[in-house]
Amino acid sequence: MINVAIVGATGVVGKMFLKVLEEKKLNIDSYVLLASSKSKGKKVKFMDKEYIVEELTEHSFDNNRFQYALFSAGASVAEKYAKIAAQNGCIVIDNSSCFRMDKSVPLVVPQVNMEDAYDNFNIISNPNCSTIQAVIPLKVLDDKYKIKRVIYSTYQAVSGAGKKGIDDLLNNTTEKFQYPIVNNCIPQIDVFLDNGYSKEEMKMIEETRKILKKPRLPVTATCVRVPVLNCHSESISVELEYDFKIDDIKSLLNNSKGIIVLDDIKREIYPINTFVTGTDEVYIGRIRRDFSVENGINFWCVADNIRKGAASNAVEILENILKKT
Numbered sequence: 001m002i003n004v005a006i007v008g009a010t011g012v013v014g015k016m017f018l019k020v021l022e023e024k025k026l027n028i029d030s031y032v033l034l035a036s037s038k039s040k041g042k043k044v045k046f047m048d049k050e051y052i053v054e055e056l057t058e059h060s061f062d063n064n065r066f067q068y069a070l071f072s073a074g075a076s077v078a079e080k081y082a083k084i085a086a087q088n089g090c091i092v093i094d095n096s097s098c099f100r101m102d103k104s105v106p107l108v109v110p111q112v113n114m115e116d117a118y119d120n121f122n123i124i125s126n127p128n129c130s131t132i133q134a135v136i137p138l139k140v141l142d143d144k145y146k147i148k149r150v151i152y153s154t155y156q157a158v159s160g161a162g163k164k165g166i167d168d169l170l171n172n173t174t175e176k177f178q179y180p181i182v183n184n185c186i187p188q189i190d191v192f193l194d195n196g197y198s199k200e201e202m203k204m205i206e207e208t209r210k211i212l213k214k215p216r217l218p219v220t221a222t223c224v225r226v227p228v229l230n231c232h233s234e235s236i237s238v239e240l241e242y243d244f245k246i247d248d249i250k251s252l253l254n255n256s257k258g259i260i261v262l263d264d265i266k267r268e269i270y271p272i273n274t275f276v277t278g279t280d281e282v283y284i285g286r287i288r289r290d291f292s293v294e295n296g297i298n299f300w301c302v303a304d305n306i307r308k309g310a311a312s313n314a315v316e317i318l319e320n321i322l323k324k325t
């Protein structure tokens with residue numbers, strides 16, 4: 001029997017877990033939906049059945065009740081309950097930042113480093129949404145041309161900040177963001193650190209190095225919240241070790257798993273949020289040489305932050321583990 005817990009099932013990512021699981025139809029016998037006390041008893045339609053949401057407690061994982069758990073309930077919930085789940089024989093795939101930089105926890109994007117998850121770990125971390133979509137093309141470029149430096153500038157959707165972030169855009173409130181998100185680009189995602197960077201920027205820098213196994217890779221980032229409902233857009237500049245032909249880069253990316261190149265400037269074609277939303281691929285466009293450095297390229301990268309940036313990535317990890325066992 002394979003029993004799976006969905007922790008944070010009522011949140012933005014949690015609901016997407018349910019949608020992606022419905023689409024994928026994995027070989028799983030039962031699911032239990034867990035959330036805070038606020039949602040206890042709530043009815044949720046899933047897989048043509050009505051599920052009653054349970055409150056997450058210290059006893060939710062008793063008696064080795066689950067073999068796997070998908071967590072998307074924030075870092076403080078993960079800190080406490082993922083460990084309890086793991087102690088009760090459950091493999092946890094966690095969406096929060098809690099364990100991402102823990103050396104003993106693999107940080108996994110299936111298209112990039114799935115092999116890191118196969119070594120009997122009981123907690124596996126899902127990277128930050130903005131990192132996931134970036135490392136997929138970066139890995140492809142690194143394998144052929146060796147990456148020397150990366151500059152990220154992000155344009156991140158409000159859905160990346162959960163239910164409250166979406167409400168701030170739809171209702172013009174400031175429950176989640178520091179300033180009204182309507183009509184503003186806010187150059188702050190998460191709190192600021194002593195080094196002048198935001199936590200989101202440092203997550204992108206450190207997670208990129210960990211996933212690509214390049215601990216000293218020069219990476220810098222500026223992360224900005226923009227008044228867009230869904231899909232993160234990123235301008236990525238990369239310096240490569242080896243020279244390249246721009247058409248070779250375009251076909252290399254286009255022939256890589258999980259990437260779709262939309263790049264035809266004559267016809268004004270490039271990735272756009274409302275087109276990308278609802279998909280699991282990373283869309284790349286505006287691929288061009290960066291004339292300001294040797295062997296540099298610039299490109300535009302868009303992905304659905306709730307799907308590939310969170311739920312689909314975690315479910316793909318689970319799917320691959322299930323295939324192996």
Ligand SMILES: NC(=O)c1ccc[n+]([C@@H]2O[C@H](COP(=O)([O-])OP(=O)(O)OC[C@H]3O[C@@H](n4cnc5c(N)ncnc54)[C@H](OP(=O)(O)O)[C@@H]3O)[C@@H](O)[C@H]2O)c1
Nearest residue numbers: 008010011012013035036039072073074096160162163310
């Ligand atoms: N949104 C994204 O693009 C994205 C991408 C990657 C990673 N993530 C990460 O995924 C996690 C969830 O994000 P989200 O956007 O889905 O947030 P959200 O919409 O605010 O949902 C949070 C979920 O966590 C549950 N929860 C909160 N406190 C809890 C507690 N004490 N015990 C049990 N459940 C609790 C909530 O339950 P109630 O409904 O009962 O309050 C809800 O189901 C965060 O760690 C976030 O950083 C989000």
